[in-house]
Amino acid sequence: MFRLQSSKVLAVDMTGDAVKAKNGSMVAYDGEMAFKKLSGGGEGLRGMVTRRLTGEQMTLMEVKGHGTCFFADRASEINLVGLRGETLYVESSNLLVTDGGLRTGTTFTGMRGASQGNGLFTTTIEGHGQAAIMSDGPALLLRVSAQYPLTVDPGAYVAHQGNLRQSFQSGVTFRTLMGEGGGEAFQIRFEGDGVVYVQPSERNTIAGDV
Amino acid sequence: MGFREINSKMIEATVAPGQRLFSQRGAMLAYKGEVGFTPNLRGGQGGVMSMIGRRVANEDTPLMTVEGNGTVLFGHGGHHIQVINLTGDTLYVEADRLLAFEGTLEQGTVFLGSQGGVMGMVRGQVSGQGLFTTSLKGHGAVAVMAHGGVIELPIIPQRPVRVDPQAYVAHHGDVRNRLSTALGWRDMVGRGSGEAFQLELSGSGAVYVQASEEKL
Amino acid sequence: MSTYGTPGAGPVAHDPMTLPADDNVDHYTFCVELKGTQWFMQKGKMIAYYGSIEFNGIGHGRLDRLVRTSFHSPLHASDWVVAEGSGKMLLADRAFDVNSYDLEDGNLTIRSGNLLAFQPSLSLKQSIVPGFLTLIGTGKFVAASNGPVVFMEPPIRVDPQALVGWADCPSPCHHYDHGYMTGVMGGLRAMTGLGGASGEEHQFEFVGAGTVLLQSSEALMAEQATGTPPQEPGVPGGGIPGGQGQGAGAPRLPGQLGDLQRRFGL
Structure with missing residues (x-):
């Protein structure tokens, strides 16, 4: 059972079951807990290959036991997402905890990654259960539909769900009075049907300078 | 007197003649009236011994004596502030997390984790974790900073709480503490994971834990 | 109809119809x-x-x-x-x-x-x-x-780093706490140059009628260059990059740290 002890601390009540959590994110617990390191990238050969590729950016641990365990990471806001068979795509560094029963994997998202430097890979979470994702400041859920496509700064993107197509677009022309560069900034355009989680903050991006 | 919480990151203190405060250097945001700030390397009471204690503990965060007649706003680095009112009991808190406290409180230095016997083993590992801790005793208000706010976890007999030393902020009550290693900690060592060592608190009281493993 | 972010299942999903205007x-x-x-x-x-x-x-x-x-x-x-x-x-x-x-x-x-x-x-x-x-x-x-803005009325003395801005009142002036600067810390600092500057020894002082805006932080947001005014007599900081408003010839007070102090936003 996932519940928010505060907007920045996740409490998980456990009765012998297990959760997967970002390594080092446990801040306190009562009862008896055991910690085991897991490797990211999913199971099997494909997982092994992605682990190699990602340089094990996503290091997870398994926490199992009886009692309440508290998780937090660098004062990030925590958002709970309930999954009923669908897939959640989340920027790997923003995953905090998932139910032990959810499958995690890694997908390659070259387009967005290319602009970010830090996120060539996105973690996918599938199955039935709860996941806790992090954002710098509380994330906003923005709905995408046929009528309302959405454009997002790559640095503010946290996660998305649904049947969405992503494309890169350059939206800005910089020309200043000083005659400085004609640089362009890149944005991600989402079309289709789903929701996008956006944080009120921007990671450093190479090209998302608007 | 006490501290008035203006928002989650700012408090207001009233200073009147004969009622002094101590605050961390640099924590004053603004003041009205005639208020003086005197740096106090000795850090309130405690004398030479507590100064040596702090030197050993690397907790020589300079304190200031705040005196005069007026109101002072305190805050620091955008950190969340938790005000804890003491009514005769003792609060243990790391010195660099102390934003301000009333002069009525008696200050000392204690060593956390000393009751365990694992200290020799972990001293190297947890260095910089500030296991030397300031104690404040008596009646008065204390303002403590934490990264991302704190949660208060009750400690009840037979139900110890284990805390990541890096997320530990403060505790009070009749509480024994020791450093322990978590089950499976061998997997974690060398990964920079806070799970390798835990501060185990048992007895009855409460512990304040922040939403981050970051030291201030 | 989208099935994602349906009402009742966690936080509200916004779309252009539900987002506020300005x-x-x-x-x-x-x-x-x-x-x-x-x-x-x-x-x-x-x-x-x-x-x-x-x-x-x-x-x-x-x-x-x-x-x-x-x-x-x-x-x-x-x-x-x-x-x-x-x-x-x-x-x-x-x-x-x-x-x-x-x-x-x-x-x-x-x-x-x-x-x-x-x-x-x-x-x-x-x-x-x-x-x-x-x-x-x-x-x-x-x-x-950084944190909610707190509105205060003059007279007030403010740590420069906690100052967000001010409305309708005259520009602030500098206030130095001589007791602090000539005390132990000030003396140590003058000798060793260690310790840096803090708000306890130097504040912006506001008097008159108006409103002063404070933030609860001393961690400054990244300084944005505001450019340099042209070099001409009577313009503070004119022509000197970095906005060094204080005259170079001004006698340095004990405890003042020159460039460091200026970098701290003083």
């Missing part, structure tokens, strides 16, 4: 509505938008007229863009608190790093206090602060 979505995000209108905004503060919005650097030929009437701070123009088009645009800044302010034939001076966006009906000018910008006129602007 108002806060929550403490940390502000939504600007564009209906063929324009806003000035600092680069890097747009997190997402619906609709068709174009962003152009200031200096884009077409914008010359607008810039001439509303933007009088040419030397940091490269940090700003003009957003125009129609749609809804979300602004945020490092998860800091974001607030909008309405000026009615008024003036407000704000630390340059805290200003996110403003309507072109306001005009932006450099304050004579280095590092600050003054907005004059009628219109709305959006500013960020």
Whole structure:
């Protein structure tokens, strides 16, 4: 059972079951807990290959036991997402905890990654259960539909769900009075049907300078 | 007197003649009236011994004596502030997390984790974790900073709480503490994971834990 | 009909119909509505938008007229863009608190790093206090602060790093606490140069009628260059990059740290 002890601390009540959590994110617990390191990238050969590729950016641990365990990471806001068979795509560094029963994997998202430097890979979470994702400041859920496509700064993107197509677009022309560069900034355009989680903050991006 | 919480990151203190405060250097945001700030390397009471204690503990965060007649706003680095009112009991808190406290409180230095016997083993590992801790005793208000706010976890007999030393902020009550290693900690060592060592608190009281493993 | 983010299942999913117009979505995000209108905004503060919005650097030929009437701070123009088009645009800044302010034939001076966006009906000018910008006129602007902004009335002395800005009152003056500076710390620092400057020995003092805006932080937001005024007699900081307003010939007080102190925003 996932519940928010505060907007920045996740409490998980456990009765012998297990959760997967970002390594080092446990801040306190009562009862008896055991910690085991897991490797990211999913199971099997494909997982092994992605682990190699990602340089094990996503290091997870398994926490199992009886009692309440508290998780937090660098004062990030925590958002709970309930999954009923669908897939959640989340920027790997923003995953905090998932139910032990959810499958995690890694997908390659070259387009967005290319602009970010830090996120060539996105973690996918599938199955039935709860996941806790992090954002710098509380994330906003923005709905995408046929009528309302959405454009997002790559640095503010946290996660998305649904049947969405992503494309890169350059939206800005910089020309200043000083005659400085004609640089362009890149944005991600989402079309289709789903929701996008956006944080009120921007990671450093190479090209998302608007 | 006490501290008035203006928002989650700012408090207001009233200073009147004969009622002094101590605050961390640099924590004053603004003041009205005639208020003086005197740096106090000795850090309130405690004398030479507590100064040596702090030197050993690397907790020589300079304190200031705040005196005069007026109101002072305190805050620091955008950190969340938790005000804890003491009514005769003792609060243990790391010195660099102390934003301000009333002069009525008696200050000392204690060593956390000393009751365990694992200290020799972990001293190297947890260095910089500030296991030397300031104690404040008596009646008065204390303002403590934490990264991302704190949660208060009750400690009840037979139900110890284990805390990541890096997320530990403060505790009070009749509480024994020791450093322990978590089950499976061998997997974690060398990964920079806070799970390798835990501060185990048992007895009855409460512990304040922040939403981050970051030291201030 | 989308099945994602349905009501009752966690937080509300917003779309252009439910997002507010020129108002806060929550403490940390502000939504600007564009209906063929324009806003000035600092680069890097747009997190997402619906609709068709174009962003152009200031200096884009077409914008010359607008810039001439509303933007009088040419030397940091490269940090700003003009957003125009129609749609809804979300602004945020490092998860800091974001607030909008309405000026009615008024003036407000704000630390340059805290200003996110403003309507072109306001005009932006450099304050004579280095590092600050003054907005004059009628219109709305959006500013960020580390923690909620606290409004205080003079007389008050403020740690320079906690100052967000001020409205309708005369520019602040410096206040030095001589007791503090000549005390133990000041003496040590004068000898060793260690310790840095802190708000306890030097404050901005406000007197008169007006409002002073404070943030609960001493960690400054990244300083935005406000440019350098031209070098001419009587202009503080004129021609000297970095806005070194204090005359180089001024006698240094004990405990003053020269460049370091200035870098701390004093």
